[in-house]
Amino acid sequence: MASSSTKRSPKAQGHLDTLPAPTAVVHRRKGLLGTLDRHQIDGPLVIILAIIGTYLVFPNSFAKKFLFFQEYDAATDTYEKSWYDLYFLVFWVLTFTFLRASVMTYVLMPTARRLGATTERSVLRFAEQGWICLYYSCSWVLGMYCLQLTPSWNNWLVWFHTDQFFDSYPLTALPLITKYYYWLQFSFWIQQMFVLCIEAPRKDFLAMISHHLVTASLIICSLVLNVTTFGNAVFVAMDLADIVLAFGKCLKYIGMPDMICDPIFACFMVIWIYTRHFLYGYIIYAWTLHGGEYYSRITHWGIIGLLLVLQSLMFFWLWSIFRIVYKMFASKGGVVDDRSDDDESPAVAPEHIHKKQRS
Template structure:
């Protein structure tokens, strides 16, 4: 019995060692596979970051080349009539004695094209040499977080600059806090250099944003954003060439102010300041409801039902062949586009409210557009 028991114990011990050995081998293989997976993921992130960084650098180099070469070519007398359209405002009224004012025409598209290139340069330079060092200083190491920080940091810079530029024009205008004065005395086909530069650069910026939308990582609301950009470009461009720049200025200021809070909240999120991020998000929600769903709708109502009566004394008839003129078809298209923009605002409001619920519930604010890629 003793010998048999000893043999059984030895067999049990051997079997146990075999099981332990298999477990250890399995654990080692699992760790090895995980290490390989992590390595592959890291390599993938590094490659993706390299690709994006390379794209930004190419944008910087090419835009710099265009800007520099255009300025140099403009010094050649034979080319000046062509290159000057890319560099300077067109349609200046030489006989205007009190101040320098400009008209509107098709040659303004050259300036818009240059504006797109300039925005490409400023964006790439800001992301590579201003925002990227900040991510290193804040120890933001995740490729995804770094890229989102760069994107939202740029939007924060852009919307802040656009808002204060537009606010300066609005504050010093005759229509400041007066919707009636937006239309009284229409058409406004002459504008100062600062107003014309502002409006053409706004158009250039939105064309540039449409380009950026298609080179950034796709978001779940790509279709909505693409639609939004097309509508905005149509509104900014259409309002410029049909002399509705005053109402355009007011709406752009409203939109830019709200976007500042959104971009700031996202930047704070990627920096790890969740509590301040939540506060900024709540400010964003309040400003969205008050300005984009409240004031914006009132402006639409005022435009739809009061604008025609306010401009009746100064309008002309298109049938007389005089420009600029009031055309009901253009005005109706303008209202439809503003209405379509409001539909998008309401759709996004529902998404924002969902995020707001998470903030109140203690989960913290997340990217309203979702950082997940399709």
């Protein structure tokens, strides 16, 4: 028989039944990395507002360098590359950190619950993949537009002219929209590495951080070597598959049936093989064929090495994709992507998300 201290009235009991279930155990890094994880919204926001506020009060102050590109050439209506571009990079790394955490916490997680996600892990994964889908959808469309402004654009079957990647070499000056696109992409990849390091690691952490490091290295090399057309081509070849995969995962996390999710995964497989192996292989071929005409032997083969490392990582994930398909047919069930699950079963979320849930 329960003691009187544990008895509750039917009214009180009904009220307790309406409370949300306790969230999963939170696993997060400790120390400085954990602190950065807990302040992904308020930390960057303070700095962003300080920069914008300083610019509004003092338009010609140093804050202007964070918000706008310098070194404008009115004769060609382009912007030359400059060390000041690094200010822009820092500002947008902070901005993407704030936007990702805010959109996940206040838009995507509530949306996941309304659409039927039943566990906190599904809610969190939906938010992560929803952000990826949103960003890459925008970046791919803008990247294809910028690519079509260059002579390297071919057609919608084979996107590139291999003999046109070095047209107008060296490309030290870029149109405003192209420069914005390139440096926003650079900022995004730096921010992705930052998030990987401060949030709890996943099973494929080493593969992901290796992929991000190689990608960032190739971006830096393309800027230093003045071949941003190559970088633009790599961006669009990589982004399309991530849109479809992230969208399919979102549907899976909200409980959509396999008859909907499996065709999307099949579409993703086709896009992955075409863009990340055929088209990206075409880019490697173009550099191998023409890069030696413009750079030293060490530089030429160094870039080839980075490109091949990235391709080898793509083959590693292709093997994972085939393994998922095998499991799907062997178990006669739907697609289950376990490549980026946590090391342990409880959900892992940034601290700012858990603060929102507890409130």
